[in-house]
Amino acid sequence: MTAMTDDSIPVTPRAIHDEMIAFGIMAALLLVVPLTGIYPFFVMQALCFALLACAFNLLIGYGGLLSFGHAMFLGTAGYCTAHALKVWGVSPELGILVGTAGAAALAVITGLVAIRRQGIYFAMITLALSQLLFFIYLQAPFTHGEDGIQGIPQGRLFGVFNLANPTILYYVILAGFLFGFLVIFRTINSPFGEVLKAIRENEPRAISLGYKTDQYKLLAYILSGTLAGLAGALKVFVAQNASLTDVEVAMSGQIVLMTLVGGLGTVFGPVVGAFIIVAMQQYLSGLGQWVTVIQGAVFVVCVLTFRRGIIGEVAHYFRRSL
Numbered sequence: 001m002t003a004m005t006d007d008s009i010p011v012t013p014r015a016i017h018d019e020m021i022a023f024g025i026m027a028a029l030l031l032v033v034p035l036t037g038i039y040p041f042f043v044m045q046a047l048c049f050a051l052l053a054c055a056f057n058l059l060i061g062y063g064g065l066l067s068f069g070h071a072m073f074l075g076t077a078g079y080c081t082a083h084a085l086k087v088w089g090v091s092p093e094l095g096i097l098v099g100t101a102g103a104a105a106l107a108v109i110t111g112l113v114a115i116r117r118q119g120i121y122f123a124m125i126t127l128a129l130s131q132l133l134f135f136i137y138l139q140a141p142f143t144h145g146e147d148g149i150q151g152i153p154q155g156r157l158f159g160v161f162n163l164a165n166p167t168i169l170y171y172v173i174l175a176g177f178l179f180g181f182l183v184i185f186r187t188i189n190s191p192f193g194e195v196l197k198a199i200r201e202n203e204p205r206a207i208s209l210g211y212k213t214d215q216y217k218l219l220a221y222i223l224s225g226t227l228a229g230l231a232g233a234l235k236v237f238v239a240q241n242a243s244l245t246d247v248e249v250a251m252s253g254q255i256v257l258m259t260l261v262g263g264l265g266t267v268f269g270p271v272v273g274a275f276i277i278v279a280m281q282q283y284l285s286g287l288g289q290w291v292t293v294i295q296g297a298v299f300v301v302c303v304l305t306f307r308r309g310i311i312g313e314v315a316h317y318f319r320r321s322l
Contacts, residue, residue, distance in 0.1 A: 071130060
């Protein structure tokens with residue numbers, strides 16, 4: 001049997017081959033960014049959010065599980081990495097591992113609770129857990145409350161690469177993004193990914209075929225949370241701070257927005273959506289709160305006019321043309 005997308009179009013080996021070509025083009029374009037004069041901070045921030053959106057897309061786009069609390073993995077990894085770097089004085093690579101492991105542990109704990117329910121109940125449980133973590137981090141001494149953890153040292157990766165150098169830091173962030181992206185790409189094109197798609201389309205049928213769907217959904221949830229944590233750990237080196245902003249419900253909403261604008265259930269859609277939303281925040285910051293209004297308008301237009309998202313609509317057009 002061939003896997004099917006939302007539009008009932010077979011995912012053929014040629015389609016996977018085309019996606020690999022597209023990945024090569026994307027990687028090549030990102031590699032030359034430091035040579036173009038584009039503000040590196042913007043691209044690094046966008047890459048972190050792109051990985052976060054891709055991790056969220058793995059859960060909802062391929063597993064059919066809508067989480068309203070994915071920001072808790074981003075924020076938890078950020079706090080763990082920041083604390084390890086500033087207080088414990090660990091090296092950058094260990095800081096990234098500590099943050100990612102913290103998010104993975106949180107994903108296991110919250111996943112065992114949330115995965116017991118489906119649909120809107122699952123979404124509400126993740127939202128409640130995210131709010132619980134927000135108030136814990138607001139009161140916890142090591143997070144410094146509303147002030148957050150500031151002035152985080154960037155250090156030297158493996159004792160060699162000075163992350164205070166913007167170019168070196170950019171390539172480290174890019175390497176982290178490409179690693180996470182490839183993990184997700186391999187997952188959705190593996191037998192595990194095919195089972196996830198089957199559960200998304202018809203869970204009772206998957207159960208009747210002998211699959212333990214709760215275990216598959218839990219593994220998808222843990223993997224998604226872990227990769228979201230990797231994005232949070234990398235983001236600490238870019239922003240040099242960890243704050244409550246990354247744990248807020250509004251951040252979870254932005255993750256959903258990035259995924260929907262780019263294309264839910266598409267490989268590259270979350271990347272495009274993340275760059276669009278981060279660009280709006282970066283270059284429209286002078287408008288103040290109107291940025292939120294504009295983002296809301298973009299979301300409404302996206303839902304009403306191209307529900308597949310930007311990449312989803314483009315892919316659908318080319319499929320119909322072939």
